[in-house]
Every structure is written in C-alpha cells, then in structure tokens.
Amino acid sequence: MSFIQIHGLTKVYTSGADRVEALKGVDLAITEGTFLGVMGQSGSGKSTLLAILGGLCHPTAGSVQVDGIDLYALGGERLADFRREYLGFIFQSFNLVPYLTALENVMLPLAVKSMPTAEKRERARQVLARVGLAARERHLPNQLSGGEQERVAIARALVNRPPLLLADEPTGSLDTTTSEEIMTLLQQLNEEGQTIVMVTHNPENRAWFHRIVSLRDGRLDTDEAMAPPKAQAVHA
C-alpha cells in the first residue's frame, strides 16, 4: 500500500448561491520517498489538494490516508496532533512569526510537545545548521533575507522529523539563484528519504521532481514519472 492514498477527493466551496467545485473526484497514490510536483494553472485545485492532504481543510467527499491513517476520520483535535507529528509545512510567504527569532520560529512546532527545553533547542539548532543558518539563530525574521526566511521555514518544517513535507510554492517569492538553492536543499532532503509534495506553477521546477501530476479544473490531468532528477544529473 502506498504511503499516501487519496480516493475520490471532492471539494465544493459554496458561498451563497455560488458553488465552486475545486476538486472533482481526485484519486492519487504516492509512495514513500517520492519528490512529487503538483502543477496546474491558478484555480486548478492544486492548493486545495495540498490543504486537504495537510489536514487543514475537510473534503466534501472522498478520503485521504497517510501511513494508513484516515485523516478525516480522526476526531476532535487529533487532526492537529496528526499535523504536528506527521507533517511539515513550507508556505509560499514563509509565514514566520515576526516576534520570534529564527531559532524560536524553528522550535515552534515543539512548543506544544513535552520534551526538555534543552533538547528542543538542540534539535532546532541542528536543523538550522542543516539549512545553513546556524549563525543567524538570534535574528528576527525582518532581519533575514527572503532566502534565509525560506530556509528558516524549511528548518521549522523539518524540526519535528515529519514523514511528509508539504510545500506550497516555496520558491514563489524568491529570485532564481535563491530558488535554485532552496530546490537543491529540498532535493537533498528527498535524497535522505524525505517524502515531499510540492505545489508549484513554475515550469522551471519540473526538473527537480521524481513525479509530476498536473491538475486541470479540479481533475487529475497528467501524471508523469521524471528521471533522473536535476541535481543528480548535475552531480553525475
């Protein structure tokens, strides 16, 4: 069985008399260790798919299973617990908390875990070092460049050692060079076994993925396997 199983996923947004079908019965299976790119035009439903996969938004119909867990069958606050234990989010606009330092932002997912503070700090320092920001841990987000903020966001997504990393346009607001750096970092993480699902509409990112699915009008349009990924090709 695949790591992620998506069956007949449908999402309908209603606003008064308006009814928008963002997803129309999407089926998708993702194996562990995949670097999956989800592409599509704006409004194709890719962000909705990511939100549902991330346990943030209840689907109208269909089911999502991650590691055998049926997400939307989880009651009460267990969905929040699932997000904490299974997922790392990387947002397009970084979404760092402005009044917390880089290190504190990275420690954020650990704030509600019972773990000695020293261990939390140690873990956060390790991931900050992993993304190359060991020297910037005391800086507030507004004292960091866009690329650095994105790295902090990635470190924050990794600190809990989640089985699944979800990224929504992580390079959307970065210049080409910085984008390359971030994609390289994600690719390295993937090489270490990290499953990543990344939403992007930037065709330049295609070369980094193992597999690309594209959505059109809420339906799965294409599903291509890509090989070999860009970085491997470069290094080889």
Add this chain to the structure above:
Amino acid sequence: MRLRTIAFNNLRRRKARMAFLVAGLLVGIATVVTLLSLTSALTTEAEHKLDNFGANILITPQTEELSLSYGGITLGGVAVDPHELRQADMVRIREIPNARNIAAVAPKVLGALEVKGIRVMLMGVDPEVEFGLKRWWSVRGRALQGDDEVVAGISVARRLGLGVGSEVDLQGEPFAVTGILEETSSQDDDLLIISLAAAQRLLGKAGTVSLVEVAALCGDCPVEEMVEQIAAVLPGVKVGAIQQVVKTRMHALEQFRLLAFGVAAVVILIGALVVFVTMMGAVNERTREIGIFRALGFRRGHVVWLILMEATWVSLLSGVLGYLAGMGATWAILPWLAEHHPQLVWSFPLAGGSILLALVVGTLASLYPALHASRLDPTEALRAF
C-alpha cells in the same frame, strides 16, 4: 520553548500594543484603588473626628425633671437636681466589656453661683478631657490648667466684663481668667468653666458629679450595647445614647462608599471593554499567525491557552501598576479632601484584591477573543493555500 515563551516574546516585542492593553486595565484598577482607598482613609478620618466630635453617650442622674442637655440646670440658673452621681462610681464605666471603645469619659459638675450680683452657671470639668472632647471650642487665650483658673463663655464674660488676664471672685476665691470661649451659640456661652475639684468645692458637691459625657470610639461600635453595659455597672442612673450624630455621619459615609463602588464598577467595565476590544483587534491582526500555529499542530486549546496566558500577564502587570498608581493618586488627592493628618493605608487586602480584580477582568475580557481565535479556520487564516 514553551507556549509561555511565545506569549512572553509576543508581549516583549510588541511593546506598543502591550502598553495599550496594560494602560486600559491599569486606568480601571487605579480608579478603583483610588476610590476605595480614599473612602477608607476618609472613613477612618471621619471616625477619628467622630471620636473627638463629642460625646455620644450621656450619663445623668435618674431624675425625671432633668433635661438632656446639661442636666439639672435650667436657663434661669436654678439647680433643681437633688441627686448627683458619685464620682467614685465613674471608674466602673471603664470596666464594661466594650471599654476599649471608650475614647473619653468627661464628668462634670454643674451649679449656679452669684458673681457680682449676677447669677451665672458654673461648670466644673476635667480640663484635659473636656477641652479634648469639645473640639469645636475655640478659646481666646488658653484652656484651663490649674484649679484657680477659669474660662468664661462669651455671654457671661460680657455680662461680667471679663477678659483674658482679668480676675474674678467666685465665692470669695480669686480665679484668673485664662481664656474666653468664642461664641458657640449654645449654653456653653453662658458658662464659667473651672476645674472639677474647684467647682465641687465651691458648689459644696464634693465627690459628686452632675453628669458624665462618654465618647465612644468608633462609628460602627455598638452604642446601644454600650449604653446597656454602662447602665448595668451604674444602677440607678440614666444612660442615654445620642445616636443622631453617629447615624447621620455614618449614613453620609455609607452613601459616599456606595457612590465610590458605583463609579468603580463603571470604570472597571470600561477597562474590561478596552481589554476586550484590544484583544479582539490583536486576534484579528494575528489571524495569520494563529493559522500558522494551527497548521503546525497546535490544538485549539493551545491557542486559547496562549492568548489567555498573554492576557494573564498583562492583567497581572496592570493590577500591580494599577494598585501603585491608585495609591499614588490617593496620596496626591487625600490632602485636598481630608482636614487632619490623612493616613495613607497600604492595605494588603486592597493590593491583593486589585490584582485579583485585574486578573478576573482581564482574563474574562480575553476569553471570547481567545475562543474566537481558536475557532479560526486554519486555511482561511493562512490564505496561503
């Protein structure tokens, strides 16, 4: 890193909003503290004044003809009272169960004398007690000290042509006039006041007194009970309470207290509204942040806890600062309202109460914003997906 680190850093690094929140609640708490401590200080002062305001218990011989004012004496100056109180019995007043509530026992002997062919009233008093008790007496010259001195009421002084420093002959004994009582518009204007011992000697009433005025110490002490207690230790005398004065003053104070509580309640309500509106604003401003917290796996309870924790700190700070500010304001205002040596009382119950009030108001006013924040849809909040 714990939730409290997040809350603390938010407050620490967003000082302007924190200051506004603290100020909103602080003003409310400070007002309450000011009003309550002012009321308390003024009540204490009024009670203190009451102690010195005069007697509120009157002990007179058991005689029906006696008037309540200055027993045994009529304006015509004829002593009709054959009964007198025995001075030696008066020590028993100090033995009643409520003896600690007795501020002063002022025995006096009254009688009529003829001076320079004019009949005048003579009152013998314990000078120290009497002049302490009759705070409204304003003496030109000085009060009595020795047994050969006299203080004259303004009317009798005019009639007898007495002035400070002059001498008057009473029953053949020379008395120095040390002071003249300024006009009191009462019977006191017609009195010649000398020491108790001298009056007893001149009036031939050795060992007896005509009446005793007792000043009970506090506003809410049990005057009726004390009356009964005195009556019990002094059988055969008449003990009465002059409650009017006490009751009127306590009523006025009670009304002031009610007003203070009313104003305090309104101010606290406004403070709570300020906290509520600011917290609501803060939650709306932090919508995205709350979305991040939720996306990162914070439970609703964590979000509520986070916001309430911030509210608690803000409230605690407001409570402490509000108490200090209120005491400061009281210290500044009190001299304008009180007449005598106002005492600023650092009351632990008031300090604890104001901090507790700040905590309750601050937390309650933040409860809805906190719940509102926890119910935010993470995707809506993030607007990233």
